[in-house]
Amino acid sequence: MRYPIILHPDERLNKVTEPIEYVTDEIVTLLDDMYETMIAHDGIGIAAPQIGKNLRIAVIEVEENDRFDLINPEIIERKGTSIDVEGCLSIPETYGTVKRADEVTVRYYDREGSEMEVTAYGYLARAFQHEIDHLDGKLFIDQIIEKIAPEDLERYMEEHIDD
Numbered sequence: 001m002r003y004p005i006i007l008h009p010d011e012r013l014n015k016v017t018e019p020i021e022y023v024t025d026e027i028v029t030l031l032d033d034m035y036e037t038m039i040a041h042d043g044i045g046i047a048a049p050q051i052g053k054n055l056r057i058a059v060i061e062v063e064e065n066d067r068f069d070l071i072n073p074e075i076i077e078r079k080g081t082s083i084d085v086e087g088c089l090s091i092p093e094t095y096g097t098v099k100r101a102d103e104v105t106v107r108y109y110d111r112e113g114s115e116m117e118v119t120a121y122g123y124l125a126r127a128f129q130h131e132i133d134h135l136d137g138k139l140f141i142d143q144i145i146e147k148i149a150p151e152d153l154e155r156y157m158e159e160h161i162d163d
Contacts, residue, residue: 001033002040003051008091013049014137017056019072023113027057031069031111034059043089045127047134050090058131062124073108073132075101076117084123085148085156086130086140095153096144100129 006012020027030053038046038059047058061067080102087095105119106128120128130140148156 001036003033003037005037005041005089006050006052008088008139008141010090012052012054013090013134013139015049015054016137017047017049017054017135019056020109023071023109023111027055027071028111030055031057031059031071035061035067035069038089041089045131046089047131049134049137056135058135060124060127060131062127068108068118068128069111070106070128070131071109071111071113073106073128073135075104075129075132076107077103077105077119079103082122083145084126085153085160086126088130088140091139091141093150094141095148095150096141097146097148098126098140098143099145100126104128106132 034046034051037051044062045060048055056072058070078101081099082102083097083099085095086098102125103121104125105117107117110116
């Protein structure tokens with residue numbers, strides 16, 4: 001089932017989410033629905049608040065067939081920093097540069113309820129940080145260093161391809 005995306009400035013996007021106590025069939029179904037919603041909107045990540053659910057779950061797929069279903073994720077280590085462009089399904093046509101860690105280690109539970117740990121680098125690390133921020137009621141627009149107009153995005157990306 002596809003959900004509509006909750007759009008900024010909806011107050012549900014600014015709430016700290018509730019942790020999941022047990023991985024149930026309903027949670028697994030919700031993860032699949034979130035994934036379907038994310039793909040339908042051409043996203044690489046989605047957090048439960050973006051579909052109006054106050055739950056600590058998110059889905060990320062930066063590389064095809066490398067999907068992360070995150071239940072109660074937490075960043076346990078950060079290394080390095082970089083500045084790169086971000087956008088968000090809940091804030092359409094808004095882009096800007098944000099400073100994030102280059103590398104993060106994330107602890108979470110998967111859809112089977114097993115505790116997992118992953119260390120991510122670069123773009124995937126950025127996606128983890130962006131989605132976990134959603135779960136903490138934080139939006140990327142509150143961290144923007146330089147706003148980039150939609151019509152300038154492609155040119156900006158080309159000019160900074162080697163950054």
